[in-house]
Amino acid sequence: xxxxxxxxxxxxxxxxxxxxxxxxxxxxxxxxxxxxxxxxxxxxxxxxxxxxxxxxxxxxxxxxxxxxxxxxxxxxxxxxxxxxxxxxxxxxxxxxxxxxxxxxxxxxxxxxxxxxxxxxxxxxxxxxxxxxxxxxxxxxxxxxxxxxxxxxxxxxxxxxxxxxxxxxxxxxxxxxxxxxxxxxxxxxxxxxxxxxxxxxxxxxxxxxxxxxxxxxxxxxxxxxxxxxxxxxxxxxxxxxxxxxxxxxxxxxxxxxxxxxxxxxxxxxxxxxxxxxxxxxxxxxxxxxxxxxxxxxxxxxxxxxxxxxxxxxxxxxxxxxxxxxxxxxxxxxxxxxxxxxxxx
Amino acid sequence: xxxxxxxxxxxxxxxxxxxxxxxxxxxxxxxxxxxxxxxxxxxxxxxxxxxxxxxxxxxxxxxxxxxxxxxxxxxxxxxxxxxxxxxxxxxxxxxxxxxxxxxxxxxxxxxxxxxxxxxxxxxxxxxxxxxxxxxxxxxxxxxxxxxxxxxxxxxxxxxxxxxxxxxxxxxxxxxxxxxxxxxxxxxxxxxxx
Numbered sequence: 001x002x003x004x005x006x007x008x009x010x011x012x013x014x015x016x017x018x019x020x021x022x023x024x025x026x027x028x029x030x031x032x033x034x035x036x037x038x039x040x041x042x043x044x045x046x047x048x049x050x051x052x053x054x055x056x057x058x059x060x061x062x063x064x065x066x067x068x069x070x071x072x073x074x075x076x077x078x079x080x081x082x083x084x085x086x087x088x089x090x091x092x093x094x095x096x097x098x099x100x101x102x103x104x105x106x107x108x109x110x111x112x113x114x115x116x117x118x119x120x121x122x123x124x125x126x127x128x129x130x131x132x133x134x135x136x137x138x139x140x141x142x143x144x145x146x147x148x149x150x151x152x153x154x155x156x157x158x159x160x161x162x163x164x165x166x167x168x169x170x171x172x173x174x175x176x177x178x179x180x181x182x183x184x185x186x187x188x189x190x191x192x193x194x195x196x197x198x199x200x201x202x203x204x205x206x207x208x209x210x211x212x213x214x215x216x217x218x219x220x221x222x223x224x225x226x227x228x229x230x231x232x233x234x235x236x237x238x239x240x241x242x243x244x245x246x247x248x249x250x251x252x253x254x255x256x257x258x259x260x261x262x263x264x265x266x267x268x269x270x271x272x273x274x275x276x277x278x279x280x281x282x283x284x285x286x287x288x289x290x291x292x293x294x295x296x297x298x299x300x301x302x303x304x305x306x307x308x309x310x311x312x313x314x315x316x317x318x319x320x321x322x323x324x325x326x327x328x329x330x331x332x333x334x335x336x337x338x339x340x341x342x343x
Numbered sequence: 344x345x346x347x348x349x350x351x352x353x354x355x356x357x358x359x360x361x362x363x364x365x366x367x368x369x370x371x372x373x374x375x376x377x378x379x380x381x382x383x384x385x386x387x388x389x390x391x392x393x394x395x396x397x398x399x400x401x402x403x404x405x406x407x408x409x410x411x412x413x414x415x416x417x418x419x420x421x422x423x424x425x426x427x428x429x430x431x432x433x434x435x436x437x438x439x440x441x442x443x444x445x446x447x448x449x450x451x452x453x454x455x456x457x458x459x460x461x462x463x464x465x466x467x468x469x470x471x472x473x474x475x476x477x478x479x480x481x482x483x484x485x486x487x488x489x490x491x492x493x494x495x496x497x498x499x500x501x502x503x504x505x506x507x508x509x510x511x512x513x514x515x516x517x518x519x520x521x522x523x524x525x526x527x528x529x530x531x532x533x534x535x536x
Contacts, residue, residue: 011519015493017500042535046526049534050494053472058374059388063366066395 003029005280006036014043021277278316285309285316347411354402362402366395369412372496373419379491380423382480390426394419409505413498417506420488427484471534478528486521493518 006029012018013026030037292298292306345353345364353361373394378387398405398418405414479487485507492498492506503514529535 007523008516008519011522012515015500015518017515042526042530043522045535046522046529047494049471049529050475050490051497053475053495055371055375056378056384056387058370058391062370062374062388062391063363065388066366066392067363069392070396070399 003033003036006030006033007039010036010040011043014040014047019277021281025277025280278320282313282316282320285313289313348407351402351405351407351411354399362399365411369415370395372412373415376416376419376491376496377423379476379479379495380420380484380488381426382476386426390423391419394422397422409502413502413505416492416496416498417508420506424484474532474534475529478525478532481528482521482524485517486524489514489517489521490525494522 006026009018009022009026013023018026030040289306289309292302292309295302298306345361347365347368350361350365350368354365370391374387374391377390377394378384381387381390394415398415401418405411479491482490488507489503492503493500498506500511500514500518503518504511507514507517509517526535
């Protein structure tokens with residue numbers, strides 16, 4: 001078991017949030033790996049330090065200030081919007097580019113029905129949750145609607161900028177020509193983009209429940225549009241998670257790729273911790289099997305071991321298959337990058 | 344003391360005093376959460392205010408599926424993150440100077456660490472807390488919030504999933520990454536053994 005794999009589990013292990021199998025694996029690893037032990041010790045120490053930090057006290061006039069503010073707002077017939085910073089054309093360009101150039105996709109199936117899905121259904125389909133998550137986005141889009149629509153209107157095919165034509169973006173005020181372009185097929189190639197720098201697009205904790213590709217894309221574009229901010233670097237892409245019917249996942253990913261450069265694309269099927277832990281165990285046992293098979297003249301005992309290992313592997317593979325089959329939904333992870341023009 | 348749920352019912356029946364009670368009950372947590380998110384007391388004040396007003400207005404949509412405090416944390420975090428996005432920039436990490444000034448109310452020089460070996464324990468502890476907030480400010484907002492909710496406010500993974508509106512797997516990986524980043528920051532400052 002690699003340290004890298006264990007370290008992904010250490011934090012959950014410390015909080016008792018790993019399953020039995022994971023806990024066993026971590027425990028066994030810790031017995032012989034001093035580096036990971038130190039990592040865990042430090043994490044515990046840090047938790048203890050953080051727990052000591054006391055809460056702040058809200059200022060004495062805080063409760064009163066809320067009542068006052070609420071009254072003030074009630075007395076205002078038309079609530080004026082707080083003056084924002086003047087919109088900059090360059091920001092608009094950055095924003096629009098961001099809408100176009102999404103995507104680094106990983107797909108992972110959720111845990112078997114009855115575990116995560118039921119938990120997720122319970123919490124994530126709450127009405128207020130949806131309002132809180134998507135409401136502000138839609139509101140902002142509506143309030144900024146005209147400008148965004150002007151430039152976000154091109155047909156989907158035009159979303160991938162054409163390197164040859166250096167197609168202009170509609171109504172952008174400064175009329176900068178975005179070239180060379182990005183080809184969805186070949187992926188994002190840094191060298192072909194001398195005038196663009198990928199920047200961090202802001203994350204949003206959004207979960208889209210849909211089996212409709214078009215709807216998904218509409219929502220992603222809506223999300224990406226207003227929340228792109230400056231700063232960060234290309235290794236800090238942020239992620240949206242889209243839960244879809246498993247059978248629809250491939251189709252939706254295909255559609256998503258049309259939105260922009262699909263690099264780095266991570267098509268690895270990484271099911272849940274449970275599934276990964278099984279994979280790890282299978283791999284471990286297969287190594288043992290190979291080692292035994294490589295030898296000649298096995299003793300009776302060794303032959304038994306070989307048989308047992310093979311049976312274990314078979315059983316674990318079956319369990320993986322079960323997990324796979326009872327996952328009705330897949331989760332698509334979409335990285336959102338912002339590309340802006342260098343000034 | 345009346346339960347949050349009872350107070351919410353009273354507010355919905357038109358009893359505004361009940362809302363004041365809710366504010367009094369949760370104000371310090373909300374103010375602290377907003378401070379941890381924004382890294383500045385003035386911003387925290389404004390954001391906590393906004394969150395409380397927003398909560399009042401959407402109280403009818405609180406269905407009691409989570410605890411009231413979890414629901415309130417979620418609103419607070421959304422308000423803070425909205426503000427961060429509105430500014431369209433990352434929060435600029437505060438220098439130690441600013442942090443000390445903000446906490447003490449008057450100017451403190453950076454070389455204060457060299458001042459005296461007999462600096463009293465209280466001061467050291469205070470300094471440690473300021474270093475911690477400084478390290479938090481340097482984390483990306485979602486990591487900062489994950490670590491605050493888990494390690495400083497003691498929320499369960501399920502509660503954090505509700506606050507972030509994401510699944511348990513995401514919470515696990517976010518907390519894991521947040522802790523690794525934070526540990527790195529604290530190690531850089533030689534605060535861990």
